[in-house]
Amino acid sequence: MLIDLRSDTVTKPSKDMLEAMMQAHVGDDVFREDETVNELESRVAKMFNKESALFFPSGTMANQVALKLHTNPGDQVICDKYAHIFNYESGGASFNSGVSCNLLDGERGMFNANQVKEAINPEAYYYSKTSLVEIENTTNKGGGACWDFNEIRKIKTVCNENNLGLHLDGARLWNALVEKNETTLQYGDVFDTISVCLSKGLGSPVGSILVGNKDLMSEAIRIRKIFGGNMRQAGYLAAAGLYALDFNVPRLSDDHKKAKGLGMVLTTLDVVKRVEPVETNIVIFELHDQVNEQLFLNKLKEHHVHIISMGSNKLRMVTHMDYTNLMHEKMYDILKNTTFNAI
Numbered sequence: 001m002l003i004d005l006r007s008d009t010v011t012k013p014s015k016d017m018l019e020a021m022m023q024a025h026v027g028d029d030v031f032r033e034d035e036t037v038n039e040l041e042s043r044v045a046k047m048f049n050k051e052s053a054l055f056f057p058s059g060t061m062a063n064q065v066a067l068k069l070h071t072n073p074g075d076q077v078i079c080d081k082y083a084h085i086f087n088y089e090s091g092g093a094s095f096n097s098g099v100s101c102n103l104l105d106g107e108r109g110m111f112n113a114n115q116v117k118e119a120i121n122p123e124a125y126y127y128s129k130t131s132l133v134e135i136e137n138t139t140n141k142g143g144g145a146c147w148d149f150n151e152i153r154k155i156k157t158v159c160n161e162n163n164l165g166l167h168l169d170g171a172r173l174w175n176a177l178v179e180k181n182e183t184t185l186q187y188g189d190v191f192d193t194i195s196v197c198l199s200k201g202l203g204s205p206v207g208s209i210l211v212g213n214k215d216l217m218s219e220a221i222r223i224r225k226i227f228g229g230n231m232r233q234a235g236y237l238a239a240a241g242l243y244a245l246d247f248n249v250p251r252l253s254d255d256h257k258k259a260k261g262l263g264m265v266l267t268t269l270d271v272v273k274r275v276e277p278v279e280t281n282i283v284i285f286e287l288h289d290q291v292n293e294q295l296f297l298n299k300l301k302e303h304h305v306h307i308i309s310m311g312s313n314k315l316r317m318v319t320h321m322d323y324t325n326l327m328h329e330k331m332y333d334i335l336k337n338t339t340f341n342a343i
Contacts, residue, residue, distance in 0.1 A: 003305045003327045008172075008200045008255070008281060008320035013240055017203065020243040026235035029055075036235030040242050044196065044209045048188030052217035055238055057229055059171045059208040062195035064092045065223045069193065069216050070132040070165040073098030078119050079134040082109035082141035084169055096227070100128060108276065109139025110147055113154035120162055133159055135191075136169040138176050141310070144259070144282030146176040149186060156190045165216075166190065171197040171208075175280040178252045192216060201252050201281060202244035203321045206237045248321065255281040255319040258328050262317055265332055271296065271340040273313075283317040284310065296340060303334045 004010045013021065027033035037055050045053035056062040063085050067077065077093065079086060081103040085093055093099050102119050104111040121127040133155060139145045159166045168191040176182065187194060193212040198204040210220060224230060231237075256279070263278035263285070271291045276284040287293055293313050300307060307317045 001304060001327065001330060003303075003323070003331055005317040005319065005323065005331075006306050006308045008318045011203045011320050011322045013203065013205050016247075017240050017243045021236045021239045024235040024239035026233040028232050029234045030230050030232060034233060034235040034238070036242070037238040040238040041209065043242070043245070045211050047184040048194060048211045049185055050188055050194075050211040050217075051213045052220070053209050053211040054217065054220045054224060055231075055234060055241075056195075056208045056210060056224065057206055057231065057237075059169070059195055059197045059199075060089045060092065061224070061227055061229050062208040062210040063089065063167075063169050064096050064227065065220055065229075066167045066193045066195060066210055066212075067093055067097045067099065067132070067134075068223050069212070069219060070167060071097050071099045072129075072131070074128055075099045075131040076102050076121060076128040077132045077134055078102045078104065078116055078130060078164075080104050080106040080109050080111055080136065080139070080142075082106070082139060083134060083136055084140055084171065085134055085136075087141065099131075102130070106142075108145040109136060109142025110145060110151075112151055113158050116155050116158050117162075120158075120164070130162070130164060132165040132167060134167045134169060136171070138172040138280050138282070140171070140282070143276035143284035143316075144172065144175065144278070144280035146180050146279050149180070149182060152190055165192045167192065168194040170194050172200055172280065174249055175201055175252050175256070178249065179256055179280050198241040198244050201255060201320065202241075202248045204237070204240040204244045207241050209241075251321065252281070255321065255323070258319045258323065259283050259317070261328070262319070262331065262335075265335045269335065269340060281319045283319075285315055285317075287313040287315065289313065291340075299338060299340060300334070303338065305331065305334060 025035040041053040120130045137147045198207040260278045273286045273288045
């Protein structure tokens with residue numbers, strides 16, 4: 001039995017999702033004639049009470065287009081030092097938009113309104129112009145942490161007072177909504193643009209959506225074309241997204257429960273120095289300095305368990321819909337009964 005906890009992106013479409021994909025009514029989306037893509041975009045826009053939505057092949061492209069919409073070359077974006085747009089998008093912010101990032105030293109990927117206020121550059125011409133604040137919820141590198149929505153509102157006030165845009169990288173926003181009992185309308189009311197992923201916790205094979213109002217989003221389809229992101233009969237993929245929204249959101253709480261269980265077991269291991277607080281489906285833990293990280297990983301691989309390293313003896317597990325109850329019980333057994341202290 002292979003237990004793959006590297007990411008929630010490793011899931012494969014279920015039989016019912018595949019059936020929904022095969023039944024999709026499609027057309028040429030470059031001509032805006034794909035009925036299923038149009039339905040998905042309309043639905044997600046309404047969920048966030050935004051005027052416009054656009055389907056993308058990846059969350060990275062959706063974020064990169066959002067940065068381009070909000071900024072001009074030479075501008076500065078305020079984000080956390082753990083931000084996905086800075087760490088894991090191949091330097092796209094500088095390559096695609098010509099912007100720099102002012103990295104805030106937040107807590108598990110989350111900062112506060114006062115930090116934003118202090119990070120805004122003065123108006124003097126020899127400073128780069130601060131034009132955008134970017135938030136990631138949940139925080140990937142921060143271990144699936146969920147933002148305090150009241151703090152987000154305070155940051156929005158700072159943005160309004162300083163004429164700054166506010167973008168949400170909501171790759172795992174669905175997890176935050178389920179865990180915190182929040183709504184898409186709350187987030188749509190605060191953020192100017194929001195990207196949400198369909199291929200992580202929701203189990204679609206491909207796809208993210210960017211939402212916003214028409215004044216910003218009118219250029220989004222042109223920039224998507226420049227980035228090479230236009231697709232033709234994309235409705236087959238959009239159908240998977242519609243199915244995911246219909247059936248796979250509430251079950252995210254199961255992933256969270258399993259992740260918290262794994263976190264509890266990890267705290268009992270002698271080789272584990274600390275486990276980050278587990279809120280959603282990501283478990284980040286740190287091995288003691290004297291423990292060889294690669295040998296630990298190899299030990300798990302002997303039991304057909306795959307996780308990933310985040311560097312410096314820090315490791316990550318991510319639960320997902322293809323991580324079954326049987327796998328979960330097996331994982332408990334492996335962690336409790338494997339001799340790790342010899343490495």
